[in-house]
Amino acid sequence: MRDLGGRETARSDLVLFVGCVILALLALALPRPWAASLTATIRETALRPVVAMQSRAVSERTSRQGLKALEHNRDSLALLVQDFATVSHENANLRELLALRPRLSRPYLSAEILHQSAATDDRVALLGVGSADGVQQFDPIVTAEGLIGYVWSVGARSSSAYTWAHPEFRAAAVTGDGRVTGLVSPSSSTDASRAVLQLRGVALRDSLVIGTAVYTSGLGGVFPRGIPIGRISAIERDQFGYERVYRVTPFAHPALSTHVLVLISPRDSLFIALPKPDSVIRADSLRVVDSLRQRVDTQPRPDSLP
Amino acid sequence: MSSVWTGEGPKRRRSSDKFRVTVVIAGLLLLEFYLRPSLMEGRGMPDFLMLALLLIAIRQRPGTAAMTGFVVGFVVDVLTPARFGAGILASVLVGWGASYGRSVFFADNLVVTAAVFFAGTWVRNLLILLLSGTPSGHLLSEALVWAPLQGVTTAAVGVVIVILFRDWLAIRIDR
Numbered sequence: 362m363r364d365l366g367g368r369e370t371a372r373s374d375l376v377l378f379v380g381c382v383i384l385a386l387l388a389l390a391l392p393r394p395w396a397a398s399l400t401a402t403i404r405e406t407a408l409r410p411v412v413a414m415q416s417r418a419v420s421e422r423t424s425r426q427g428l429k430a431l432e433h434n435r436d437s438l439a440l441l442v443q444d445f446a447t448v449s450h451e452n453a454n455l456r457e458l459l460a461l462r463p464r465l466s467r468p469y470l471s472a473e474i475l476h477q478s479a480a481t482d483d484r485v486a487l488l489g490v491g492s493a494d495g496v497q498q499f500d501p502i503v504t505a506e507g508l509i510g511y512v513w514s515v516g517a518r519s520s521s522a523y524t525w526a527h528p529e530f531r532a533a534a535v536t537g538d539g540r541v542t543g544l545v546s547p548s549s550s551t552d553a554s555r556a557v558l559q560l561r562g563v564a565l566r567d568s569l570v571i572g573t574a575v576y577t578s579g580l581g582g583v584f585p586r587g588i589p590i591g592r593i594s595a596i597e598r599d600q601f602g603y604e605r606v607y608r609v610t611p612f613a614h615p616a617l618s619t620h621v622l623v624l625i626s627p628r629d630s631l632f633i634a635l636p637k638p639d640s641v642i643r644a645d646s647l648r649v650v651d652s653l654r655q656r657v658d659t660q661p662r663p664d665s666l667p
Numbered sequence: 668m669s670s671v672w673t674g675e676g677p678k679r680r681r682s683s684d685k686f687r688v689t690v691v692i693a694g695l696l697l698l699e700f701y702l703r704p705s706l707m708e709g710r711g712m713p714d715f716l717m718l719a720l721l722l723i724a725i726r727q728r729p730g731t732a733a734m735t736g737f738v739v740g741f742v743v744d745v746l747t748p749a750r751f752g753a754g755i756l757a758s759v760l761v762g763w764g765a766s767y768g769r770s771v772f773f774a775d776n777l778v779v780t781a782a783v784f785f786a787g788t789w790v791r792n793l794l795i796l797l798l799s800g801t802p803s804g805h806l807l808s809e810a811l812v813w814a815p816l817q818g819v820t821t822a823a824v825g826v827v828i829v830i831l832f833r834d835w836l837a838i839r840i841d842r
Contacts, residue, residue: 370728377730381737381759388744388752389798396751403745411700411746418705476704478714478817480792480809481749481799514748521748528800549802556805616710 397514397521405491405516412519415475416489419619423473434505467585469622470494472502474615475519483556483616484527486510490623491518499583501624507589507612508532508577509621524615525590526556534560534590535578541567542578545590548597548608558591563605569593575609585624687835688726691828695719711816713824714788716743720758721787721825724765725780726837736762743795750799757794761787775839777826784825789818 391399404412456462472490476482490496492515502509502522510524523530526547534545541563548559560575573593579586591611599606699715720739724732740758744751765787773779792814796806829838 374728374730374733378733378759378763381733381763382756384737385740385752385756385759388755389750391751393751396748400745400748400751408742408745411742415700415704418701418703422705422708475746476708477743477747478699478703478712478716479743479747479749479754480795480814480817481747481753481801483710484799485747485749487746526805527749528802547802547805549804619708 400521401514401516401519404487404519409518412475412487412489416473416519419473419475419489423619468625470496470625472496472621472623474619474621476616476619483614484524485513486522486524486615486621488512488520488522488621488623489518491516491520493517495625496520496623497625500626501584501588502621503588503624504613504618504621507591508584509613509615509618511583512623525558525611526615532584532590533578533580534575535586536569537574537576541569542580543607545575545609557594558609558611559597560593560607560609561599561604563607565603565605567605569605569607571595684835684837687832688723688837691832691835692719692723695722695828710813711820713820714817715824717758717761717788717791718784718821718825718828720762721765721784722828722836722838724762724787725769725783727766729763729766729770732762732766733759736760749795753795753798756798757791760794761791764790777829780829780838781822781826784822785815785818787818788821789814792817 388396470490472488475487475489477487486502486509488496488502496512496515498512498515500512502511502524508525510522510527510530512520513523514521525532525545528547530547532545533542535542543560543562545558545560548557560569563569571593575590575593577584577586577588577590589612591609593607594610595608597606597608695715695718699719703712703715716739720732720735723735727735736758737755739762740755743754743758747754765783769783773783793810796809796814801809829836
């Protein structure tokens with residue numbers, strides 16, 4: 362056994378321990394926005410080499426191991442694109458006939474999740490992109506399979522994101538047919554062996570079949586409409602009996618995802634682009650023309666003069 | 668009985684030991700932040716950062732171990748801020764506990780050292796999950812499946828490192 366070096370040393374050890382615990386408790390009590398900005402600052406300064414090294418390691422692994430998967434994805438996409446061209450043309454024609462505005466595109470950034478070995482890694486993901494790349498707070502994060510979460514704290518070169526497994530995650534949801542809406546949140550059920558979601562707020566008159574797909578509804582202004590969330594896998598019991606609650610098995614899992622897409626603005630499907638500057642000028646000039654015509658109309662004509 | 672450095676010896680040897688320990692810890696950091704993300708991904712992977720903390724804790728005084736735990740926890744919280752402060756508190760408690768336990772209770776034995784690595788990782792994960800407000804259902808699976816799995820893998824790697832670098836780390840192991 363090791364000698365602690367006497368009572369004096371033991372006392373200094375105790376003082377150090379108590380000091381560290383007090384600092385840790387202060388950190389726990391720190392308001393969340395302050396903690397977010399503090400962690401973002403430290404990630405961008407002291408830990409920047411660590412984040413950069415990890416980002417590079419993930420890129421290297423992808424280039425080694427992901428090549429085959431990328432080839433498969435590219436082949437599948439090539440087939441899809443062939444069909445998509447015709448459908449897209451038909452869609453544009455129909456929209457033109459119905460006088461509908463063109464569908465909004467969703468600009469995105471590709472990013473990598475830098476997984477950590479902490480137990481909460483599936484709840485908070487570290488991304489290798491930041492505000493210098495165009496990422497903003499609350500930008501949605503998706504994969505090809507479905508929704509992952511949203512950006513919570515943004516640094517210049519990295520950002521942290523809350524995934525759907527985070528206790529504070531919420532997303533307005535709708536079924537594929539648009540009939541039933543609700544709110545998706547992490548499940549608090551004790552009989553779920555792994556992290557799943559639950560769909561709450563479904564009216565008692567509505568019922569859903571097991572296997573129904575659930576999508577984001579676009580309400581709330583964070584997630585655009587139509588991102589796949591998951592599939593109804595079970596019916597849960599609401600302890601008050603005021604609503605129907607369903608368990609949703611997500612399509613995408615944060616712990617198994619490495620490459621994600623960060624959807625940058627416009628983030629809301631209800632977003633309507635402002636008129637272009639030339640159209641505004643044209644409207645103003647039309648107004649001027651109208652007023653001139655009115656003035657001309659009100660003036661007496663030369664032939665009516667006595 | 669195979670034993671190494673007993674804490675006695677010339678100061679020159681101690682300074683070279685410090686350098687060797689720094690090399691081992693730097694190697695573990697490289698494993699955590701470069702080799703692990705470069706080679707493998709997934710849950711239950713060994714936590715090299717935690718291993719570095721425990722290796723320092725079992726050969727240092729409790730106060731130093733608590734301070735090391737503070738630094739390690741701070742790094743964890745900055746990189747995965749599920750709840751800022753949770754990782755710090757958990758790492759401080761585990762670091763101090765490992766050092767204090769090693770000096771007072773635990774024998775210098777390879778199995779016991781492996782058990783310290785396992786228990787340290789498991790308890791740290793459990794504390795972080797509890798402090799960050801994990802829902803009860805998720806907490807159960809994490810505490811009984813994933814945290815022990817990570818504890819086992821971390822302990823396995825830790826035993827290999829202790830066997831390979833016991834002279835460098837100045838960890839005495841009685842058989």
